[in-house]
Amino acid sequence: MAALASGMPVISTMGPLTGPLLRASGALAFTDFQPRAIRETIDALLADKAAARRLGAAGRHFYENHFDIAVTLAILSQGRLMLPSVGAAYAATS
Numbered sequence: 001m002a003a004l005a006s007g008m009p010v011i012s013t014m015g016p017l018t019g020p021l022l023r024a025s026g027a028l029a030f031t032d033f034q035p036r037a038i039r040e041t042i043d044a045l046l047a048d049k050a051a052a053r054r055l056g057a058a059g060r061h062f063y064e065n066h067f068d069i070a071v072t073l074a075i076l077s078q079g080r081l082m083l084p085s086v087g088a089a090y091a092a093t094s
Contacts, residue, residue, distance in 0.1 A: 001018075001063065001067050002063075002067075003059075004027055004028070004059035004060060004062055004063035004067075005059075005060060005063040005064070005067075005068075006056070006059075006060070007056045007057065007059070007060040008056045008059075009029060009045050009052045009053075009055040009056045009059070010027070010028045010029070010055070010056075010059050011028065011029045011030075011031055011038065011041050011042065011045070012028050012029075012030060012031075013030065013031060013032070013033040014030055022062075025058070025062045025066075026058050026062075027055070027058045027059040027061070027062035027063075028055070028059060029041050029044075029045060029055060
């Protein structure tokens with residue numbers, strides 16, 4: 001998650017708990033867990049600098065609005081353990 005705060009484009013594979021949330025955010029480029037697929041995703045972002053900048057900005061925005069320390073503290077101060085969207089993603093996998 002912290003990589004999103006950098007403002008650089010982030011490439012990831014799909015995880016069972018956060019994958020659905022992150023895919024819906026549009027903040028990451030998802031790829032299969034295969035070297036060729038990862039390379040092709042990197043090459044596509046290197047070839048399209050504007051798309052890479054948009055992805056990086058979207059990632060930073062998503063992180064700041066969902067995982068920044070101020071957001072985390074607000075959630076914990078309300079007695080919640082996680083964002084509702086993360087909880088929904090978790091419930092869907094249970």
